[in-house]
Amino acid sequence: GAVVSQHPSWVICKSGTSVKIECRSLDFQATTMFWYRQFPKQSLMLMATSNEGSKATYEQGVEKDKFLINHASLTLSTLTVTSAHPEDSSFYICSGRASYNEQFFGPGTRLTVL
Amino acid sequence: GDSVTQMEGPVTLSEEAFLTINCTYTATGYPSLFWYVQYPGEGLQLLLKATKADDKGSNKGFEATYRKETTSFHLEKGSVQVSDSAVYFCALTSDDAGGTSYGKLTFGQGTILTVHP
Numbered sequence: 001g002a003v004v005s006q007h008p009s010w011v012i013c014k015s016g017t018s019v020k021i022e023c024r025s026l027d028f029q030a031t032t033m034f035w036y037r038q039f040p041k042q043s044l045m046l047m048a049t050s051n052e053g054s055k056a057t058y059e060q061g062v063e064k065d066k067f068l069i070n071h072a073s074l075t076l077s078t079l080t081v082t083s084a085h086p087e088d089s090s091f092y093i094c095s096g097r098a099s100y101n102e103q104f105f106g107p108g109t110r111l112t113v114l
Numbered sequence: 115g116d117s118v119t120q121m122e123g124p125v126t127l128s129e130e131a132f133l134t135i136n137c138t139y140t141a142t143g144y145p146s147l148f149w150y151v152q153y154p155g156e157g158l159q160l161l162l163k164a165t166k167a168d169d170k171g172s173n174k175g176f177e178a179t180y181r182k183e184t185t186s187f188h189l190e191k192g193s194v195q196v197s198d199s200a201v202y203f204c205a206l207t208s209d210d211a212g213g214t215s216y217g218k219l220t221f222g223q224g225t226i227l228t229v230h231p
Binding site (some may be wrong): 005010034035041042043044045046049093095102105106107108 | 160
């Protein structure tokens, strides 16, 4: 299957700083990318859907000014957690949808905010 | 709204044992149902899917049948291997009648499976 990578795999930052997470589709063009958040022992919660070249659509309850999503190309989407706080510590997972509609997931990024 | 409930884990089995992981759902309309597997250090991979009632999805010895009357999609395997140790997620999407997983996915909480030799 197609491959999606995320970088970094693990990041630790101080409270108040911003963190950028990259999601790349390595061998296919992802017209749509999804960002999920996963708390320990809980399911993945969809945060937002982004289509290449347009603004992301955020799920109810997700602060769009705090979680900035950019999908500038068919192979790259970024999630920036602005002014991060300890409650933002979580596991963030992205997925990309190929032109043939299969959805492929990245390995995730663990964010720890001190 | 849509929701998925999986049996709580972790599940620990000996090699060649029979596996069942229960999954029930609540959704409007006629959702498509999926099982994803996540091996350590890797992203979620689609294991199998079913798009309509009574469909059976199967892959790598795993099976699940879409039961509309009981709103269930239980995962089964007759003889597990150590290499099946992973986290298993049940999921659904109700905004894509085509059965592909491009639409918004609603996930269960995941079940950790550990298989011992």
